[in-house]
Amino acid sequence: MPFLTWDGQRVEMRPTETVLDALLRVGVPLSHSCRAGVCQSCLLHATQGAAPQGSQAGLKPTLAGQGYFLACVCRPDQDLTAELPGPGVRTITRLVAKSWLSETVLRVALECDEPLHHRAGQYLTLFRIDGLSRSYSIASLPDGMIIELHVRVIPNGRMSNWLAGTANPGTELTAQGPAGNCFYMPGAPEQPLLLVGTGTGLAPLYGIVRDALGQGHTGPIWLYHGALDERGLYLVHELEELAARHPHFRYRPALLSRDGPLPQVLQAAHPKLAGWRGFVCGDPQIVDVLKKRLFLAGMASREINSDAFVPTASPG
Amino acid sequence: MPTLYEQLGGSAAVEAAVDVFYRKVLIDDRISRFFDGVDMDRQIAKQKAFLTMAFGGPANYTGQDMRRGHAHLVERGLNDSHFDAVVELLGASLTELGVAPDLIAQVAAIAESTRADVLGR
Numbered sequence: 031m032p033f034l035t036w037d038g039q040r041v042e043m044r045p046t047e048t049v050l051d052a053l054l055r056v057g058v059p060l061s062h063s064c065r066a067g068v069c070q071s072c073l074l075h076a077t078q079g080a081a082p083q084g085s086q087a088g089l090k091p092t093l094a095g096q097g098y099f100l101a102c103v104c105r106p107d108q109d110l111t112a113e114l115p116g117p118g119v120r121t122i123t124r125l126v127a128k129s130w131l132s133e134t135v136l137r138v139a140l141e142c143d144e145p146l147h148h149r150a151g152q153y154l155t156l157f158r159i160d161g162l163s164r165s166y167s168i169a170s171l172p173d174g175m176i177i178e179l180h181v182r183v184i185p186n187g188r189m190s191n192w193l194a195g196t197a198n199p200g201t202e203l204t205a206q207g208p209a210g211n212c213f214y215m216p217g218a219p220e221q222p223l224l225l226v227g228t229g230t231g232l233a234p235l236y237g238i239v240r241d242a243l244g245q246g247h248t249g250p251i252w253l254y255h256g257a258l259d260e261r262g263l264y265l266v267h268e269l270e271e272l273a274a275r276h277p278h279f280r281y282r283p284a285l286l287s288r289d290g291p292l293p294q295v296l297q298a299a300h301p302k303l304a305g306w307r308g309f310v311c312g313d314p315q316i317v318d319v320l321k322k323r324l325f326l327a328g329m330a331s332r333e334i335n336s337d338a339f340v341p342t343a344s345p346g
Numbered sequence: 347m348p349t350l351y352e353q354l355g356g357s358a359a360v361e362a363a364v365d366v367f368y369r370k371v372l373i374d375d376r377i378s379r380f381f382d383g384v385d386m387d388r389q390i391a392k393q394k395a396f397l398t399m400a401f402g403g404p405a406n407y408t409g410q411d412m413r414r415g416h417a418h419l420v421e422r423g424l425n426d427s428h429f430d431a432v433v434e435l436l437g438a439s440l441t442e443l444g445v446a447p448d449l450i451a452q453v454a455a456i457a458e459s460t461r462a463d464v465l466g467r
């Protein structure tokens with residue numbers, strides 16, 4: 031089996047083991063969350079040897095070209111020397127404000143030292159000082175030094191409860207990114223757009239819709255926000271106001287308790303989606319069902335953009 | 347003499363066929379349960395690999411790979427009737443895209459040649 035060199039230590043890989051498994055096995059407390067190659071918490075830099083291509087899926091070409099890879103999906107076929115990401119890949123941010131958007135959704139504003147150059151809808155990976163890491167979508171437009179996130183506080187959730195509780199203005203967090211391909215691309219201003227999200231899946235969509243409108247999109251834009259009941263909705267007033275100012279933008283809250291399951295709501299309202307572009311964000315199972323719904327209604331697979339909020343793998 | 351893959355239009359033909367074919371698979375009650383994988387993007391990538399192979403394109407798979415790749419499906423009951431359904435939907439997709447019947451017959455013959463491996467016999 032190939033050898034992994036980390037901080038001068040040589041570790042022989044075991045069959046089927048990933049680089050993350052091997053490092054955790056020998057006691058290196060490497061940050062990780064999803065263990066599925068999605069959140070990019072476990073990003074590493076290969077200084078010698080080449081990481082297999084599959085472990086670079088989803089990385090920006092500039093990072094992949096420099097030998098970065100995701101440890102949780104990396105099963106090397108040759109000896110590899112790896113280290114933590116260098117400066118330039120991560121930046122320091124400061125928490126500047128928190129407020130509640132609903133009973134369970136917290137708005138978190140972070141200030142960066144340099145602009146992030148993100149596209150609305152991409153996500154960041156945040157690292158607490160002890161290495162705990164989680165990804166959050168960016169709800170704000172790339173127009174300043176303030177980054178806005180929508181964090182759903184879940185029972186016993188380590189990062190979300192810390193953000194809602196102990197973390198105070200001034201607290202520093204390391205941010206990595208931006209990453210992700212779920213964003214608006216100009217070039218087809220008349221194409222109808224369908225944005226669908228559940229829960230805090232609204233965060234990237236709230237960025238994407240304002241980005242599309244700001245870039246002069248003229249085709250119809252529909253935004254569906256799915257929730258169990260009224261209490262799951264947030265930014266209702268802001269979205270209604272946006273719709274009032276832009277007649278081609280329609281905002282549709284969809285409540286399970288009132289309107290039934292979201293896929294059925296979409297099937298009834300939009301049975302034919304050939305020629306449309308879609309953006310789907312939120313809980314992974316729902317995202318997959320919704321993507322298949324759009325696809326079966328005729329939307330081309332390459333027109334379907336999505337971000338699945340893959341949760342932390344246990345044990346995490 | 348251009349290869350079958352070239353006559354069909356190469357990777358552009360795969361791109362054109364994949365949505366049509368995968369939509370048929372997803373709504374076909376005979377076989378859709380085998381394709382219930384959670385991630386649609388990954389399924390699309392696998393469908394492209396399937397089509398490239400059936401079109402006589404650059405195949406990265408051996409008969410052994412086909413055996414291994416479908417073994418978990420054979421365990422779940424994959425049999426000749428499902429194999430026939432896939433070949434049928436493949437033909438229907440190509441017909442819908444306006445591919446000439448003699449080319450479709452060649453595609454069907456390539457698919458047919460993998461039957462024993464796919465069904466693990």
Ligand SMILES: Cc1cc2nc3c(=O)[nH]c(=O)nc-3n(C[C@H](O)[C@H](O)[C@H](O)COP(=O)(O)OP(=O)(O)OC[C@H]3O[C@@H](n4cnc5c(N)ncnc54)[C@H](O)[C@@H]3O)c2cc1C
Binds near residue numbers: 166181183187234341
């Ligand atoms: C690309 C990407 C983008 C994301 N964007 C956002 C975003 O914009 N806003 C946002 O709020 N989250 C987002 N997430 C999810 C986020 O990264 C965390 O998983 C989430 O905040 C929970 O972290 P935690 O530390 O609070 O909980 P953990 O300590 O990780 O989890 C505690 C327990 O809760 C369970 N759990 C985890 N998630 C859920 C859930 N959704 N519902 C019920 N139980 C759960 C876990 O399995 C575990 O048992 C995103 C994830 C990814 C991969």
Ligand code: HEM
Binds near residue numbers: 392457
């Ligand atoms: C007709 C001949 C067939 C050929 C040439 C073929 C070829 C392939 C190829 C190349 C892959 C991708 C393997 C990979 O990259 O992992 C694949 C995967 C798959 N095939 Fe087939 N296949 C055939 C028949 C079938 C049939 C009859 C079924 C079921 C009805 C089926 C179901 C699947 C499924 C579900 C996968 C994905 C498996 C996974 O998720 O790992 N295939 N096939």
Ligand code: FES
Binds near residue numbers: 063064070071101
């Ligand atoms: S990408 Fe490796 S832990 Fe999430």
